[in-house]
Amino acid sequence: xxxxxxxxxxxxxxxxxxxxxxxxxxxxxxxxxxxxxxxxxxxxxxxxxxxxxxxxxxxxxxxxxxxxxxxxxxxxxxxxxxxxxxxxxxxxxxxxxxxxxxxxxxxxxxxxxxxxxxxxxxxxxxxxxxxxxxxxxxxxxxxxxxxxxxxxxxxxxxxxxxxxxxxxxxxxxxxxxxxxxxxxxxxxxxxxxxxxxxxxxxxxxxxxxxxxxxxxxxxxxxxxxxxxxxxxxxxxxxxxxxxxxxxxxxxxxxxxxxxxxxxxxxxxxxxxxxxxxxxxxxxxxxxxxxxxxxxxxxxxxxxxxxxxxxxxxxxxxxxxxxxxxxxxxxxxxxxxxxxxx
Numbered sequence: 001x002x003x004x005x006x007x008x009x010x011x012x013x014x015x016x017x018x019x020x021x022x023x024x025x026x027x028x029x030x031x032x033x034x035x036x037x038x039x040x041x042x043x044x045x046x047x048x049x050x051x052x053x054x055x056x057x058x059x060x061x062x063x064x065x066x067x068x069x070x071x072x073x074x075x076x077x078x079x080x081x082x083x084x085x086x087x088x089x090x091x092x093x094x095x096x097x098x099x100x101x102x103x104x105x106x107x108x109x110x111x112x113x114x115x116x117x118x119x120x121x122x123x124x125x126x127x128x129x130x131x132x133x134x135x136x137x138x139x140x141x142x143x144x145x146x147x148x149x150x151x152x153x154x155x156x157x158x159x160x161x162x163x164x165x166x167x168x169x170x171x172x173x174x175x176x177x178x179x180x181x182x183x184x185x186x187x188x189x190x191x192x193x194x195x196x197x198x199x200x201x202x203x204x205x206x207x208x209x210x211x212x213x214x215x216x217x218x219x220x221x222x223x224x225x226x227x228x229x230x231x232x233x234x235x236x237x238x239x240x241x242x243x244x245x246x247x248x249x250x251x252x253x254x255x256x257x258x259x260x261x262x263x264x265x266x267x268x269x270x271x272x273x274x275x276x277x278x279x280x281x282x283x284x285x286x287x288x289x290x291x292x293x294x295x296x297x298x299x300x301x302x303x304x305x306x307x308x309x310x311x312x313x314x315x316x317x318x319x320x321x322x323x324x325x326x327x328x329x330x331x332x333x334x335x336x337x338x339x340x341x
Contacts, residue, residue, distance in 0.1 A: 003208050005128065006216045010148045014128055014208050017201070019153040022089075022114065023049040027082050031073060031100040032091040033060035036118050039161045044091055044116060054080045058099070062244040065095050065134050067143075073103045087112045087150065093119035093166070094126030094249060098141070101132030105147035115152040119162060120170025121250050123154040124177075124207035125228070129215040135244065139305040140236045146220050154208070156201055168285040169250025172231075174203055175281055176253060177210045180230050183323025185210075189281055227325045230317040231256030237302040238291055247288065254287035263331070263339050264318040274322050296340035300333065 001016040028050040032041060037057060045053065056076040058069050077088075090100035090113060097115050104113035115127040133144015159167065171194060178186035185206055192199045211228070218225035235256030239247065247255070258279055264270035279289050293299050303314045313329040314336075320326040 001205055003205070003212050005148070005212050007148065007219055012149060012151050014152040014154060014212065016154045016205055016208065017156060019047060019116070019155050021047055021049060022153075024087050025051060027052045027054070027080065027086040028089060029054045029056050029077060029080060029082060029086065030089045030091050031056045031058065031096060031103070033058055033096060035060045036092045036096070040091065040118055040158055044089070048089075050087075052080075058096075062095055062135070062239075062249070065099060065244075066136065067134060070099060070103060070134060073099065074107060077103065077107050082107070082111070084108050084111055087114060089114045089116060090127075090149075091116045091118065092122070093117065094122045097122055097127050098132050098144070099134060101130070101147050101149065102134060102144055105132055105145040110147070112150045113147075115149045117152070117154060118158040119166055120159055120204075121166075121173050122170075123159070124170060124204055125173040125211060127152050127154070128208060128211045129225075130219070131221075139240050139302070140244075142305070148219075154204060156197065156204065159200070164286070165248055165251070168287050169248040169253075171285045172250035172254040172257070172282065172287055174207050175278065176230050176257060177207050177228070179257070179278055179319050179322055180227050180317070180325040181210050181214075181323070182206070183321075186278075186281075186322050190277065194285075226315065226327065227317050230319065230325065231260050233303060233306050233314070233316055234259040236306060237299055240302065240305075241294075241299070251288050254282045254289060255291045257282070258289045259291075259339065260316065260318055263316065263336070264320070264326075266335060266339060267318070267328070267331070269318055269320045269326055271321075274319070277322065278319070293340050296337050299340050300336055303336075 003014040005012050088100050088104045090097040104111050117123045117127040130146045130148035132147050133141040194200050214225050231253045235252035239252045261275040265275055282289055315329045318326045
């Protein structure tokens with residue numbers, strides 16, 4: 001299947017289970033990590049036709065999503081004398097995709113890159129839409145750029161080697177989209193198992209179509225695209241507090257959705273029963289749904305480092321029932337502390 005991402009300047013396609021041959025009459029550098037490399041690099045190399053092809057290997061883990069690793073990739077690009085017609089290929093999960101895209105956006109003022117996501121989270125969310133970047137001590141993805149890929153290739157075959165936790169982390173992003181955009185899809189997720197291959201492919205296609213529609217309407221997150229951050233405002237604080245080493249991103253999103261649901265319930269946007277239904281689907285895939293907040297005041301202050309905060313206001317994406325959303329930036333500190341405590 002092919003899904004179009006229609007943008008004003010740089011449209012492209014997401015290919016699902018159609019990775020047959022990538023032919024590029026230029027230098028190519030594949031950015032990956034040792035874990036993914038051992039599993040899938042040979043498969044990808046067998047599908048690439050290029051004038052020259054290099055492999056850049058970086059450490060595996062969110063904790064390496066920083067300027068030091070970006071500089072490592074850049075030095076490899078210069079060493080291999082990549083030029084402005086060269087192409088980077090991201091082979092890995094969201095961390096690899098975000099960093100490869102960021103390097104592509106700044107190397108010689110911008111070169112092309114292709115996403116070949118190997119995790120469920122990256123296939124349904126991170127690889128589509130052109131968000132690139134890195135973390136720093138202040139928070140997640142606070143340094144980066146919008147830089148759209150040339151193409152995205154999602155192969156369900158790659159997902160067969162995913163550890164259970166990584167698979168579930170991707171499911172969290174699927175549930176996020178269903179809750180805010182598609183009630184029928186959420187009800188489908190309640191009734192069907194994503195461990196069945198045909199169901200998994202259907203769900204990936206569904207999520208990519210949702211993401212494609214949102215990105216096509218709002219490429220640079222100036223409006224509706226912010227809704228894709230449901231659960232993320234809480235999640236990013238949790239990830240920063242735990243030094244990106246305790247939870248996978250999707251696990252943090254799952255906890256963040258439960259916290260956002262509590263806030264939505266407090267504001268009469270979401271019923272207790274609806275919140276429980278969402279939590280049940282998360283727990284169906286063994287996702288964490290609780291977190292001990294050591295200091296509500298400190299957690300609250302960290303909200304203001306979120307990219308969505310502006311003019312001393314914190315923007316929250318909340319479910320409005322199941323299948324709809326509300327964007328709120330007028331929630332009092334007292335109400336937020338009540339939820340956090």
